Amino acid sequence: MLFTHHPRYADLTPAQYAEGLAWLRRTGMVTAMNRPVVEIGDGELSDMQTASAVPPVQWSRAAEDARRAIGAAGEDALLRLLRRGGVPEVRHVAAESDAYGYDVEAARSLTERAHLEVKATTDPTRLVIHLSRHEYEVMTTDLEWCLAAVLVGADGNAVNVATVSRRWLHSAVPVDKAKEGSWESARLKVPASAITPGLATGVWRLLPDALIPSKPVWGLQPSAPLPV
Template sequence: MAPGEGTRRAARRWIEYLAVADIPRVRSLFTHHPDYSDLTPVQYADGLAWLLSRGLVTSDGRSLIRACGHEQRDGEAALDGAPAQWTPALEAARRETGTAGERAVVRLLELSGAARVVHVAALSDAYGYDVHTELGDGTAGHIEVKATTDPTRLVIHLTRHEYDVMRSDPDWLLAAVLVGADGGALNVVTVSRDWLSTAAPEDRDRRVEWESARFSIPDYAVLPGILHTSGQRLVPEAIAPSLPVWGLSRAPSASPV
């Protein structure tokens, strides 16, 4: 089950500050510094316990997740992929996370024995997806990769071009990747095309259309692993990483396509 908002905010703070200090020192900071009094000691304890239970923080206080930028005082928006104020450093961090997620998917497909894997995003943004893959039986997958370092909730941004490609390309799928501190994938899930189509904004006037949209993905709209629209697994379960994050304490019953 996904943690509550207070626990999520506490967990994101732990992720950031464990990069520079150990658990006792960070706990003391949260307990005694007035800047962090908006959350209670119980919420901080719950946030750390959640991270420990998911294996995202080791018993000696080492975080396996890296924070994407510094905390924003309006609710840590920078850590869930939507910074309140743009900075070059935050943009660079987001790009680094995105590239790491794409490379992680490429590695998983190569480990799975795919007949062909091409990181097309490294060539051009025009495709509307990031990775092209082909299996030995001829099945093709056009994978749009969305990467994040936030294990507490899954938030993605989809461009209008990516959305239009999804609607016209039956082999298009969206894989969301939780990127670890080493740049590898800690979790990968497939987001439902049907849910994206239902949740996307509507163009109410032919003279106006949306160019980018932010989606908060519910747990019932994803399934673990990288799944083709036919239901075929592009990455075997034994290879695909799958931590119980983003509400995925168990596999949801909804189909991802």
Template sequence: MRRYVGERGEEEILRYLITLPGVQIDHVASWSDAYGYDIAVLGAMRECHLEVKSTTRANRLTLHLSRNEFETMKADEAWHLVAVVLDQELRLARVYAIARDWIQSCAPADTALGARWDSAKFDVPQAACTPGIPALAPFLSCEDSPLLVGRTVASSAWSLSAYPDRRLSVYLRWRAQMMQALNAIVRMVGLGELSCCAAIACCCLNRLKNLARTARASPRARRPQHLLRVLERA
């Protein structure tokens, strides 16, 4: 369940970030955990690396950092920890930036015998939280999401429906199809039918390529209604 909540938090942040003009969004966590962060925001003069932690608990913020994420924070000036609070429908309710100095001061110490911690739990106080994501200020304008700039609003006051973007829709469909293929492969391996694994993976990749080609080639691909029909046929 915690993994699912974490994925939903990343998806919600992506839904907002992908609407920003002139910015390239790279969801690096979708293919590797080695980076030490989840989302790269690339602009002409600035770059931000966001490590996203999600929770559904509105009155308490507890998060876990891996050793790799912690070491990346110390070495990477562009690294920022973002806490996402989701509502009961797993939609974005609030966003906080967690102070880097506080994380470093509260991290556990390695023992004198050379033992190193691999993962640490942090109970974040309100004093360490800043509403919004201040590191994204150079990319944001007053028309962008109030949640990202640190203003709390009613869910109906700012809607993502005004910013349809086919890239996010296609990406989410890709990931869902890939996960279905991987689950099928795991089941086949469990049954000992190893010869089916390569065929399943190949079919999945071809399906994703066809979906991408259809979405790019369609002259009406920017229309949300047409995109839905394209995705349903895929």
């Protein structure tokens, strides 16, 4: 019930979570008492880890909650920009379900539509995103899908909005080498050459560049060509 209905676990199916647990058991990462061999916490070694020299995993609930808060702030900031810019149809589909594979539907007309996957950050020095397998597979089949990168300021508003090249995303994700295993999430450091200032999809733009904040970040150049 938790995996089926809680939004934090909607990225994978219950069967995928069960297979993940089974794999952890097969590889010895989970004990017979269903306890992790690797301590997930603040980095301090437990007695069991000290004896077995198993390195800790640096992770905390606070950091995960902060990452989710930044993501939500980025989506909200982009929604405000689209609505202030007069985009006639704006729908926050991520608030309904993670099944879409993108966060925002926006349309200027019947022929000018976009499905926006929003990746937010507060780091102006580099753009690092986490792309799920589901988001990637939607990208490969949906010509209206595009990835919008949002730099969120201290006030919660967008400091910069840019578009990440679909072609680069396709070249950067891992490649499954065997049918027995597949990647489910990828951490990608996006180079400046794969980022275009503004909010573009295909050959048209959702908003005029003058309406989009464009503080120089991530090594962007104002005259960078539009990657497709």
